[in-house]
Amino acid sequence: MVQGRSNRKKKHSGRTVLGIFLVLAMGTAVLKVVHSPFFEDMTDKLLVSWNSLKGVVFGQTAETDWQLLLVNRWNPIPDGFDVKLVTLSGGHQVDERIYPDLQKMFDDARAEGILPMIYSSYRTTQKQQQLMEDEINKYRQEGYSSREAKKIAETWVARPGTSEHQIGLALDITSADKEKQKPAVVWEWLHKNSYRYGFILRYPEDKTDITGISSEPWHFRYVGEKAAAELYQRDICLEEYLDR
Numbered sequence: 001m002v003q004g005r006s007n008r009k010k011k012h013s014g015r016t017v018l019g020i021f022l023v024l025a026m027g028t029a030v031l032k033v034v035h036s037p038f039f040e041d042m043t044d045k046l047l048v049s050w051n052s053l054k055g056v057v058f059g060q061t062a063e064t065d066w067q068l069l070l071v072n073r074w075n076p077i078p079d080g081f082d083v084k085l086v087t088l089s090g091g092h093q094v095d096e097r098i099y100p101d102l103q104k105m106f107d108d109a110r111a112e113g114i115l116p117m118i119y120s121s122y123r124t125t126q127k128q129q130q131l132m133e134d135e136i137n138k139y140r141q142e143g144y145s146s147r148e149a150k151k152i153a154e155t156w157v158a159r160p161g162t163s164e165h166q167i168g169l170a171l172d173i174t175s176a177d178k179e180k181q182k183p184a185v186v187w188e189w190l191h192k193n194s195y196r197y198g199f200i201l202r203y204p205e206d207k208t209d210i211t212g213i214s215s216e217p218w219h220f221r222y223v224g225e226k227a228a229a230e231l232y233q234r235d236i237c238l239e240e241y242l243d244r
Contacts, residue, residue, distance in 0.1 A: 066097075067198070067224035069167060070242055073154070073212045076161045083168040085122055092121035095168035098198070098222040102171070105190075105197035114189045115181045120172035123165040132157050155214045169222045170202065187217040195232035198225045207237040 071077055086096040094102060109116050123131075135157045139149035157163075164170035173190060175183045191201050199222050205215035223231065223238065231241050 065224070067169070067222060068227060068238075068242060069169070070238060071162060071164050071167055072239065073159060073162050077166055081167065083122070085168055088118070088121070090118065092118045093168065094121050094171065095222070098169060101197045101199070101222070101225075105194060105199065108197075109186075109189055109193070112189070114186055115176040116173050116186050116190065117176035118171050119174050120165065121170075122168045123163060125160050125166065128158065128160040128163050128166060132160060155208075155212075158213065164202065164219075164221055171199075171220050172216075172218045173220060174218060183218065190220060191217070194220055195228035196225070198222050198228050200228050200231050200238065202238065204237060207240075210239050211237055 069078075084096050085093040086099050087093050088099075106116055132153060135153035136146070136149045139152050140146060144152065158165075160166075165172075173186060175181045175186045190199070194200065199220045201217065202219045202221040203211050203213045203216040205217075208214055221238070227241060231238065234241075
């Protein structure tokens with residue numbers, strides 16, 4: 001009897017060890033899949049599909065205020081989107097509806113000795129694609145693999161179809177005279193005052209995990225005065241504001 005119990009214990013112990021081994025092996029396999037580029041890409045695509053479906057079901061696309069259109073890596077520009085552009089001095093273009101507030105913001109900044117200048121505004125899909133390819137090539141030349149270069153590039157440059165520059169509501173701003181005034185001085189003034197004109201600092205340093213884009217102190221986005229004031233006062237990003 002004692003011998004039989006001993007054998008049963010050995011068998012049970014063996015099955016337990018085997019079970020633990022299988023669980024660990026499966027866990028390792030799952031982790032490898034989760035962290036694989038394929039899985040990350042599929043996750044992004046599923047999120048894009050869900051956001052598009054959610055907009056249709058809950059009416060969050062067609063009727064959404066144009067000023068608050070959310071465009072990021074998980075929310076591409078809606079199909080059929082069209083923008084009426086106005087051309088500024090220097091050849092830059094923006095949505096014609098934001099022009100009055102943009103002009104007033106720049107006029108008031110200059111009156112206070114600030115020297116803002118636009119260096120990137122509306123972009124076509126082709127332009128965005130070229131910027132992405134240039135960014136990827138830059139990292140490949142630094143020794144990164146194509147996959148690594150693409151992943152890093154996408155934290156700085158939005159994929160074509162997911163850039164705010166393509167909807168005419170975003171601007172990259174710098175100093176008109178970098179010898180007289182550093183760009184950081186311009187960005188600081190804009191960060192503190194742009195909300196008064198309906199603009200926000202779109203990619204704050206402490207919100208990169210939410211926006212999906214690295215900190216860009218030069219990138220400002222129009223959302224309208226009401227939303228801009230709340231975003232500024234609550235110190236939140238557009239994704240958080242729209243997720244209320």
